[in-house]
Amino acid sequence: MAAASADSPGPAALEAEQRVRAWAEAQRERGRRVALVTSGGTQVPLEARAVRFLENFSSGRRGAASAERLVFAGYGVCFLHRARSAFPWARALPPPGPALLDALRVHPGPSVAADPDALPGLVPALLGYQRAKETGALLSLEFTSLTEYLALLRAAARALAPFGSSVMFYLAAAVSDFYIPASEMPEHKIQSSEGPLQITMKMVPKMLSPLVKEWAPEAFVISFKLETDPSILIDKSRKALETYRHQVVIANVLDSRRTSVLLVTKDSETKLSLSNEEIAQGIEIEEKIVSHLQSQHTAFIDKQHSERKGPACSSSE
Structure with a gap:
């Protein structure tokens, strides 16, 4: 899986590793355990210059809800999540669209205020998020594609490995089981004029094995x-x-x-x-x-x- 190779991390993964290591050290100084929560689904492109993708149904709700509970339980949480999936405490907001617009009011000034009746969970959610942010208990890392996820997971695991058994890996992300290797992808958009599409996909290498055996062998690991x-x-x-x-x-x-x-x-x-x-x-x-x-x-x-x-x-x- 050359495009997703964890053995040659790119600049983004190296930067993430440094961020996670510094953040985790701050958690240790505060006496906190650390949880890495993965959340949301991965995107698998069908073309090199991708127009079409394969997705799954995961909204990231479980990962986001669990991250909130872990912070409340005293953990520092590194939240490795799919872009635009559910985010801790932001779940109290309606999704973009009429429900969100109807919950907002414009007042003279102009200023914007939320209708408390339309957003009953907003105040406790904001307070929870602000506490987590002010105390540094939440670190967010974002991915979209399968390759990004795999690279960031390894980078974060390497950063957290020195913290041993105090680290929990809570692997709630819905990771694709199948992908098309970069060497087998068409470069351009697949043309419907060429008739019915047949796709042969490879199995995605299981990251749980190297995580447990190599990347963070002393950690407490939960899979789904x-x-x-x-x-x-x-x-x-x-x-x-x-x-x-x-x-x-x-x-x-x-x-x-x-x-x-x-x-x-x-x-x-x-x-x-x-x-x-x-x-x-x-x-x-x-x-x-x-x-x-x-x-x-x-x-x-x-x-x-x-x-x-x-x-x-x-x-x-």
Whole structure:
């Protein structure tokens, strides 16, 4: 995958690595753990001078909601997100269009004010974002294409590796499984006049393996598994844990992903669900996910420290 090669990072990736390393050092000085949250989908071009792309449905809502909860839990969050996908706290705003325009009012001056009835969550969202910004708890990195994502993920992982087990990787981005190598792409726009289109795509190299084994081997790593067939979900999650040797798979079914997930580890399966009452109260499943992962991360750190110290020595007289 030459265009997305992580072995020869470009200037943007090198700059990102430096930014993340300096930011993470500031988090350590404040006594914070760090979470790298990936969010949103990737774009896969079909032409070198791309007009057409392949996308997936990911809006980035889970990653953005989880980033908010992690900051609230005391983490510094590096938010690696798809451009124009959901962003922490900005989720309180309507998407661009009539709903957003209708929520704004022009007053003499002129000045613009938001209608509080139209934006009931805006004030707490603004306060949350401002606290995160003022305390330096949120660092944003943006990608669009698959190649950008892979390069930035490696750069951030390399920057965070020295911080060991205090780092959590929360890999919620919906990364494409397939791509067209640059060497096999047409240079110009594919012409419809040439008839029906047949495309052969290659498998995207799995980044979870080098992340766990090479880039940040001491970190606490969470991946996600989304399926439409619940009957294969557990088996595929356990296969991922066995293959990549990371700590947690968050397994979810497409139709119920907003209200129920299964946290799968080597030794356990924990179901987290929202009750009807919790849904009515506006509670999000990410609140329960982050709370559970926070305690698992603490146990992971304690275990790593214990193993480094080794068994206590006893002396005999």
